[in-house]
Amino acid sequence: MKIVLGPASKELGEKIAELTGIEKVPVAHKTFPDGETYIRLESPIQDDHVVIVQTTSPPQDSRLIQLAFMADAAKRNGASKVTAVVPYLAYARQDKIFLKGETISIETVAHMLSAAGVDALITVNVHSANALTKFPFPAKTLSAIPLLAEHFTRRGFTKAFALAPDKGAMHIAEEAKKILGGECGHLEKQRDRYTGQVNVAKKAFNVKGATVIIFDDIISTGGTIVGAAKILKELGAKRVFAACVHPLLIGDAEKRILEAGVEEIVGTDSVTSHVSKVSLAPLISKELKALQSG
Ligand code: R5P
Numbered sequence: 001m002k003i004v005l006g007p008a009s010k011e012l013g014e015k016i017a018e019l020t021g022i023e024k025v026p027v028a029h030k031t032f033p034d035g036e037t038y039i040r041l042e043s044p045i046q047d048d049h050v051v052i053v054q055t056t057s058p059p060q061d062s063r064l065i066q067l068a069f070m071a072d073a074a075k076r077n078g079a080s081k082v083t084a085v086v087p088y089l090a091y092a093r094q095d096k097i098f099l100k101g102e103t104i105s106i107e108t109v110a111h112m113l114s115a116a117g118v119d120a121l122i123t124v125n126v127h128s129a130n131a132l133t134k135f136p137f138p139a140k141t142l143s144a145i146p147l148l149a150e151h152f153t154r155r156g157f158t159k160a161f162a163l164a165p166d167k168g169a170m171h172i173a174e175e176a177k178k179i180l181g182g183e184c185g186h187l188e189k190q191r192d193r194y195t196g197q198v199n200v201a202k203k204a205f206n207v208k209g210a211t212v213i214i215f216d217d218i219i220s221t222g223g224t225i226v227g228a229a230k231i232l233k234e235l236g237a238k239r240v241f242a243a244c245v246h247p248l249l250i251g252d253a254e255k256r257i258l259e260a261g262v263e264e265i266v267g268t269d270s271v272t273s274h275v276s277k278v279s280l281a282p283l284i285s286k287e288l289k290a291l292q293s294g
Contacts, residue, residue, distance in 0.1 A: 001049045001050075001288070001291075001292055002022065002023050002024070002043075002048045002049075002050050002051070003016060003022050003023070003024050003051050003053060003288075004025045004027060004041060004050055004051065004052040004054075004074065005017075005025065005026055005027055005053065006052055006053050006054025006055075006063075006066065006070060007027060007054070007063075007066055008055045008056065008057070008066065009055045009085075009087065011269065011272070012053055012055070012087070012269050012279070012280060012281060013053035015279060015281035016053060016085075016281050016284050016285050016288065018281075019281055019282065019285040020285045020288055022288065022292075025041055025042065025050070026041075026042040026043065027039060027040070027042065027070065028040040028042055037062060037066055039066055039073060040073065041070065041073045041077060044077070044078075045074055045078065045079050046077065046078035046079075047078055047079075047080050048078075049080055049081040049083065049291075050079040050081065050083070051083045051084075051085055052067060052070045052074065052082065052083070052084050052085065052118075053085045054066060054067045054070065054084065054085070054086060055086060055087045055270055055271060056086055056088055056089060056090035057088045057090070057246065057248055057271040058248065058250075060090035060091070063090070064112070064113075067084060067086065067113065067116075067118075068112060068113060068115075068116035068118075071084065071113065071116040071117040072117050074117060075117035079117075081119050082117050082118050082119050082120075083118075083119065083120045083121070083122065084113060084118045084120070084121045084122070085123075085288075086121060086122070086123050087123065087246075087268075087269075087270035087271075088124070088245075088246045088248075088270045089106075089123040089126050090109070091105040091106045091108075091109050091131075092106050092123075092126050092127040092128060092131040093127045093128070093131075094106060095107075095127075095128050095130045095131040095134065096130065099193060110135040110136060110139075111136065113135075114135070114137055118137065119137050119138075120137055120139070121137070121138070121140070122139075122140055122141075122142065122284070122287060123139070123140075123141050124143070124144050124268075124270055124280055124284075125141060125142075125217045125245040126141040126217075127217055127218065142283055142284070142287060143283075144245045144268050144278065145172050145176050145215065145245070146175065146176075146178075146179055147279075147280070147282070147283060148176070148215070148243045148244075148266060148268065148278055149162070149176040149179035149180050149215075149243075150179055151243075151277065151278050152180065152213055152241070152243070152266070153179060153181075157180065157211055157213065157241075158180060158181050158182070159180065159181055159182035160180050160182050160210070160212065160213050160241075161182050161183050161184065161185070161205070161207055161210050161211065161212040161213070161237075162174075162176040162180055162182065162183075162184040162212075162215055163184065163185060163205075163207075163215065163228065164185070164186035164214075164216070165187050165189055165200060165216055165224045165225065165228040166186060166188060166189035166200075167186050167188065169186065169216050169217065170184075170186045172215045172216065172217065176215050176243075180213070185203075185205055187201065187228055187231060188200070188201040188203065189201070189224060189227065189228075196221070196223075198221075198227055200227030200228050200230075200231060202231050202234070203231070204235075205232075205235055207232060207235050207236065207237040208236035208237070209237075209238045210237055210238060210239075211237070212232050212237045212240050212241070213240075213241045213242070214229065214232070214241070214242045215243050215244070216242075216243075216244045217244065217245050217246060218244060218245070218246045219242065219246070219248060219249055219253060219257070219267070220249075220250050220253070221250050221251065221253055222250075222252075222253030222254070222256050222257045225242045225244075225257050225260070225265075226257055226260040229242070229257065229261045229262045230260050230261070232261070233260070233261040239263055240262050240263060241262065241263055241264050242257060242262045242264075242265045242266070243266045243267070244265070244267050244268075245267070245268050245270055246268070246271050247265065247267030247268075247270075247273045247275045247276060248271055254275070268280050
């Protein structure tokens with residue numbers, strides 16, 4: 001097995017290589033003056049199972065093309081198998097037709113990666129498990145929620161209330177609760193499919209004076225966390241934290257979240273950000289070691 005250090009996840013790839021002892025394959029890459037992407041694998045991978053570590057957070061499209069080019073380069077140079085480790089899987093939220101005339105974006109991405117030479121995919125906290133059914137090859141998701149919850153227990157936040165901003169994220173809050181040892185619950189959220197505007201509805205929770213950690217898979221514009229944090233503050237929560245696997249933090253999301261009363265945002269290195277305080281390296285390394293020995 002060899003680890004290709006995708007340009008979007010070079011540091012994470014380095015950490016995984018260090019933890020697993022798997023040999024690294026450096027990648028030369030550049031963007032041509034006209035915007036096109038160039039990729040070259042810098043060491044031999046003949047007959048190797050090649051694992052490409054490349055997240056697809058913004059800029060999603062160029063990172064997907066880099067991933068496809070790395071997979072193709074691996075196969076052309078004799079790789080026996082290509083596994084893509086894509087911590088943040090772009091387009092996983094468009095896993096079905098919501099409005100007439102749309103595409104199932106993740107299905108197109110899946111077929112593009114297959115055509116490029118990817119044989120298997122590992123992602124982390126994919127937005128919907130249904131997205132993985134669109135891949136024509138084995139695709140699985142790992143969960144970083146225990147790592148995020150452990151980050152908080154190490155800091156003494158045992159028994160904190162784990163809150164999901166909507167019903168769909170309740171399984172995440174339940175996973176966190178197992179580590180935190182407190183209570184958990186969810187709010188109700190609605191998003192306007194045309195404007196993207198988020199509305200989080202108030203619900204009665206006994207969080208007066210409590211420490212609450214809002215858990216979600218993605219923080220994008222921050223609208224979801226802002227809505228949830230405002231409600232928690234109205235309900236009398238003393239301290240509010242936000243934890244997410246994929247801190248996209250678009251535009252002024254972080255500022256708005258902090259202004260809504262969140263003390264701190266904790267994310268993972270699925271997306272490189274100053275809030276990426278938890279590394280996915282141990283989780284992914286464990287998976288790769290199991291693959292090696294299996
Ligand atoms: C969607 O349901 C996801 O789980 C997140 O809640 C959502 O992507 C967050 O987006 P935003 O930060 O823009 O509200």
